[in-house]
Structure formats: structure tokens, C-alpha cells
Amino acid sequence: MxxxxxxxxxxxxxxxxxxxxxxxxxxxxxxxxxxxxxxxxxxxxxxxxxxxxxxxxxxxxxxxxxxxxxxxxxxxxxxxxxxxxxxxxxxxxxxxxxxxDESMFKAALLSPYRRIAVVASTPPAVPAAVAQLEALVPAVRPGRPLDIVTVLSQEAAEAADSEAAARHLADALRAAGGADVDAVLLAQYSLTPAGDALAALLGVPVWDGAxxxxxxxxxxxxxxxxxxxxx
The missing domain is CATH 3.40.50.1860 (Rossmann fold)
Structure with a gap:
């Protein structure tokens, strides 16, 4: 086509x-x-x-x-x-x-990342995203181990702007022991505006579903x- x-x-x-x-x-x-x-x-x-x-x-x-x-x-x-x-x-x-989000999950699984973070600002988004990601692993990434760090920052949902949301997400990721991840996946479209600022704070790629x-x-x-x- x-x-x-x-x-x-x-x-x-x-x-x-x-x-x-x-x-x-x-x-x-x-x-x-x-x-x-x-x-x-x-x-x-x-x-x-x-x-x-x-x-x-x-x-x-x-x-x-x-x-x-x-x-x-x-x-x-x-x-x-x-x-x-x-x-x-x-x-x-x-x-x-x-x-x-499946394009984001598939592309991340095809990449050489060994440790990734899934971040969200609303509680239901984390388990839903992880379930989708883990379901794709056998088909997309067979035999290659992957460590998934999950991060929830409800403060990011209430942030005044995207830069503040990024800071809350970065702080939550560091508190969860995820400062050494290879990439970050945004589990909600609403977090997309914070992606560039979050990448700058963490120094790693940040993926968005859209x-x-x-x-x-x-x-x-x-x-x-x-x-x-x-x-």
C-alpha cells in the first residue's frame, strides 16, 4: 500500500x-x-x-x-x-x-535495551502497560532477558506544566531504583508533553505511544x- x-x-x-x-x-x-x-x-x-x-x-x-x-x-x-x-x-x-501503545512496546523490545522503566501518573496505567509489554515478549524478544521497572507518580498528573511533570517522574524513577535504566516508556498519552524534558533529566531515550x-x-x-x- x-x-x-x-x-x-x-x-x-x-x-x-x-x-x-x-x-x-x-x-x-x-x-x-x-x-x-x-x-x-x-x-x-x-x-x-x-x-x-x-x-x-x-x-x-x-x-x-x-x-x-x-x-x-x-x-x-x-x-x-x-x-x-x-x-x-x-x-x-x-x-x-x-x-x-503496542508500537512503542514492540519497538522497545526490538531494541538492545536490557532494563526499561514504565512510568505513569494514574494507578491503573501501570499494570495495564506491563501486562501488554510482557505479553509481547515471547513473540518479539524470545530468549532475551528484560528487566522492567515500574514507576507511578501521581504528582505528575497534578503538575503545573510538562517540565514539572518530568521532574516528578524523574524523582519517582530515582526513588524506585531506576536511575540506571536504558530507556523509559510513557504509559499514558497524557504524559507525552513531558517526554523531552524527562529525557534531558535522565539522559536516556523516552518513548511515547503516539x-x-x-x-x-x-x-x-x-x-x-x-x-x-x-x-
């Missing part, structure tokens, strides 16, 4: 993810024509139901069907809570469909270019 301006749809559950993902695609995959679809009740309804229900899964599949029937050549689902629906979508549609997804889709949809593995 090689078109000059491939149509990439993104389905969001929160407005902030729309902005962050759009900025990542502008930076990493400017050739793409980006189509943003927002359902800002997805997370609230999932929380109220105590998790994903069959009705919520069908609702997400209807959103995916809408963009696919309208010509989307790829899809990024930016809400990790609905990531399992991607597995169904891949059976139903023959175009690239990505979960929010940027990695944009690079992977660029490599898949623009055949004369190749996806890079550096963040």
Missing part, C-alpha cells in the same frame, strides 16, 4: 489524546491525512459498567466500521481500555489496526520509507 496521503483514522476516548496523537502524526508522519473520531463517553461508560461489556465492545466496533466503510487505510485506537477490541477488528478488516504508532504506520503505508526504532 503506497499512496501519497493515506487516510489514517484515530478513535479517541478523551480530547487530550486527540491533540497529542495529532501532534505526533504531524511530526512523524506528515504525509498522512488524519481523521479524528471522538466519543468522550467511552471511558466514563466503561468505568460505570465496571469494565468493558458486550454492548461497549459492539459500540467500539461500530465506530471502527464507520471509519473503515468511509475509506480509512489504517486505524489507531488511542484508548488502551478498549485495546482488546482491536483483536476483533483485525479479523474483520484487512488494514493496519493498532492498539494505543509517536511510535505514527512511525510504524508510516513504514507500513509509505513503502519507500522505513519505520525507525529510535524515539
Amino acid at each position: 503506497n499512496q501519497p496521503h493515506p487516510l489514517v483514522a484515530m478513535i479517541h476516548a478523551v480530547p487530550a489524546a486527540h491533540r497529542i496523537a495529532h501532534e505526533a502524526f504531524t511530526r512523524e508522519f506528515p504525509q498522512a491525512t488524519v481523521w479524528n473520531v471522538l466519543d468522550d463517553r467511552l471511558l466514563d461508560d466503561a468505568r460505570a459498567a465496571g469494565g468493558l461489556t458486550d454492548a461497549l465492545r459492539r459500540r467500539m466496533l461500530r465506530l471502527i466500521a464507520h471509519v473503515m466503510d468511509s475509506g480509512a487505510q489504517a486505524l489507531l485506537l488511542t484508548c488502551s481500555s478498549y485495546g482488546e477490541v482491536v483483536d476483533t477488528a483485525r479479523v474483520l478488516w484487512d488494514v493496519p489496526v493498532l492498539k494505543s 509517536g511510535a504508532a505514527a512511525r510504524e504506520l508510516r513504514g507500513l503505508l509509505i513503502t519507500e520509507e522505513h519505520t525507525t526504532v529510535a524515539p
Whole structure:
């Protein structure tokens, strides 16, 4: 598949993810024509139901069907809570469909890192990210050991700006004994603005899900270019 301006749809559950993902695609995959679809009740309804229900899964599949029937050549689902629906979508549609952070996880696992940190500012994000990362290890990184350091800084969620958020994340990482990690993975799109400042504080690469997804889709949809593995 090689078109000059491939149509990439993104389905969001929160407005902030729309902005962050759009900025990542502008930076990493400017050739793409980006189509943003927002359902800002997805997370609230999932929380109220105590998790994903069959009705919520069908609702997400209807959103995916809408963009696919309208010509989307790829899809990024930016809400990790609905990531399992991607597995169904891949059976139903023959175009690239990505979960929010899987490109970041795969690229990090393919890199020579031996110790990585997964950082977040909300408690549910850490176990969800680690579960996805560990599930990919057997297929992507068989026989290569990986040490994962998990870090939670709720102060980062309340920080006044991205630089302050980065300082809170760096402090939490050092307190957790993770000062010697080879790379840091941001477990939430909302932390992406703090990425550059955090990399400067720690002196290691900092990966974000939206940027990695944009690079992977660029490599898949623009055949004369190749996806890079550096963040």
C-alpha cells in the first residue's frame, strides 16, 4: 500500500489524546491525512459498567466500521481500555489496526535495551502497560532477558506544566531504583508533553505511544520509507 496521503483514522476516548496523537502524526508522519473520531463517553461508560461489556465492545466496533466503510487505510485506537477490541477488528478488516501503545512496546523490545522503566501518573496505567509489554515478549524478544521497572507518580498528573511533570517522574524513577535504566516508556498519552524534558533529566531515550504508532504506520503505508526504532 503506497499512496501519497493515506487516510489514517484515530478513535479517541478523551480530547487530550486527540491533540497529542495529532501532534505526533504531524511530526512523524506528515504525509498522512488524519481523521479524528471522538466519543468522550467511552471511558466514563466503561468505568460505570465496571469494565468493558458486550454492548461497549459492539459500540467500539461500530465506530471502527464507520471509519473503515468511509475509506480509512489504517486505524489507531488511542484508548488502551478498549485495546482488546482491536483483536476483533483485525479479523474483520484487512488494514493496519493498532492498539494505543503496542508500537512503542514492540519497538522497545526490538531494541538492545536490557532494563526499561514504565512510568505513569494514574494507578491503573501501570499494570495495564506491563501486562501488554510482557505479553509481547515471547513473540518479539524470545530468549532475551528484560528487566522492567515500574514507576507511578501521581504528582505528575497534578503538575503545573510538562517540565514539572518530568521532574516528578524523574524523582519517582530515582526513588524506585531506576536511575540506571536504558530507556523509559510513557504509559499514558497524557504524559507525552513531558517526554523531552524527562529525557534531558535522565539522559536516556523516552518513548511515547503516539509517536511510535505514527512511525510504524508510516513504514507500513509509505513503502519507500522505513519505520525507525529510535524515539
